Amino acid sequence: MMNKYMRQPTTYHKDLFSTFLNQIWRIFSGPLILLSIPFFLTPEVQGFWYTFISLAALSVLADLGFSNIILQFSAHEFAFLRFKANMTLEGDTYHLCKLSDFFRFSTRWLVKVIFLIFPLIIVGGYFFISYRASYAATVSGWIPAWIIYAFASAFVFMNSILLSFFEGLNLVGKVQQLRFQIAVATTITMLLGLILHLELFALALSNIVGSLVGLTLIFKNFKNLIWQLFNIEPHKIYNWWPEFYPLICRYAISWGSGFLVFQLFTPMTFYFHGPVAAGKIGISIAMWTAGFNIAISWITAITPKMNMLIAEKKWNYLDNIFKNGLIKSIGTMIIGGSLFFALEYCLYSDLLFFHRILEPKGMGILFIAWLLQVITNAMAIYLRAHKKEPLVHVSCLNAVIVIIGTLICGKFLDEAYLFGGFFVGSLIQCPLVYLIFCSFRKQHRGG
DSSP states (O other): OOTTTOOHHHHHHHHHHHHHHHHHHHHHHHHHHHHHHHHOOOOOHHHHHHHHHHHHHEEEEEEEHHHHHHHHHHHHHHTTEEEEEEETTEEHHHHHHHHHHHHHHHHHHHHHHHHHHHHHHHHHHHHHHSSSHHTTTSSTHHHHHHHHHHHHHHHHHHHHHHHHHHHHOHHHHHHHHHHHHHHEEEEHHHHHHHHHHHTTHHHHHHHHHHHHHHHHHHHHHHHHHHHHHHOOOOOOOOOOOHHHHHHHHHHHHHHHHHHHHHSHHHHHHHHHHHHHHHHHHHHHHHHHHHHHHHHHHHTTTTTHHHHHHHHOOOOOOOOHHHHHHHHHHHHHHHHHHHHHHHHHHHHHHTTTGGGGGGOOOHHHHHHHHHHHHHHHHHHHHHHHTTTTTTHHHHHHHHHHHHHHHHHHHHHHOOOTTTTTTHHHHHHHHHHHHHHHHHHHHHHOOOO
16 A cells, blocks of 8 residues: 555655765774774773773763654654645644654753763763773873763764654654764864874864764754744643653663673773773774664664654554565675675785784674674664563663673683673574564554
């Protein structure tokens, strides 16, 4: 049956093109940065570099799944609205008022968590790094670099949340174009900083530029919409808290568990083994994270559409676009991994880069774990598009397995097997999520 999504194939292709333009830039810029860091930074500074990134990722404590929730909720309301030529909204008055009210609710929440969490990140990160005084003394200027980087991260986080809201309004293509422009500005600044031997300040400066470019682009492209949403007369038509609060609590557990899985490897390695080992771990994780983001873009490009289709109960079309995206995501990850290992096999002895990451056994373990995460995360996005969070217990179980496994592997095995816990956790998590996925579909629409 034809629907408004099928009648707009150009919109889908535009969204997909914009998403892939952003990811293609990552394909180009990611390896460029990864290769530049070992060239311009000492192993010790490389360790601080990736420790900074992991500590700033504590912004997950500010997010707690909010970026996902804001996309879902805005998409469910936008299903009954449409854009005019001047980038303002029209359509069902009830849902327009709800969307306006949710935007106000979201911005209030955003301001509160920024003022609560980011000062803790700045202070906590300082004490964490300075506690290892012998390591901290090896790199000069890390304190102001850390403060600047973490402070700018608050604005990067704010921009990301606002863009998630606009992405939920089926503006995937436009938002991805803006993310692309922000990424280009950030990468160029970072490379210039490395070339000028600014070391850790290159990372800090890139965050400042990225946040300023993001704020400018958001205002330039969405000022009419923001003005409209803030100026619609408030109506007490909906209390978001009863729906928002239980969902954010469940997301907090799931996302907090995810942080333990994905972001604690580098700080833990820094703490126990020093900056050189942390640099190896950090750059290895960064490489496969980039591959994961490229692969999962087939799903993220259709996420707002999935939310809208769920609001309209168009289940068959929902399942068709999801299955198509999942197959492409898995294929992309496999092809990318195969190309990397082929290059590593041919050029291992000739490139410094391959000696600043984990050895091939460790990279293989990490690749398989991330491939399983592509499948798991695709199913998670599908489930959460229903404004539900059925994966709390699985996420907690996975976090426990990863933490215990990492401690055991780190104590008794060499660094090539450090991600053994992550591998085992992913191996257990993926089939469990699939079972929940199948059960959820049956419960919500009879299979």
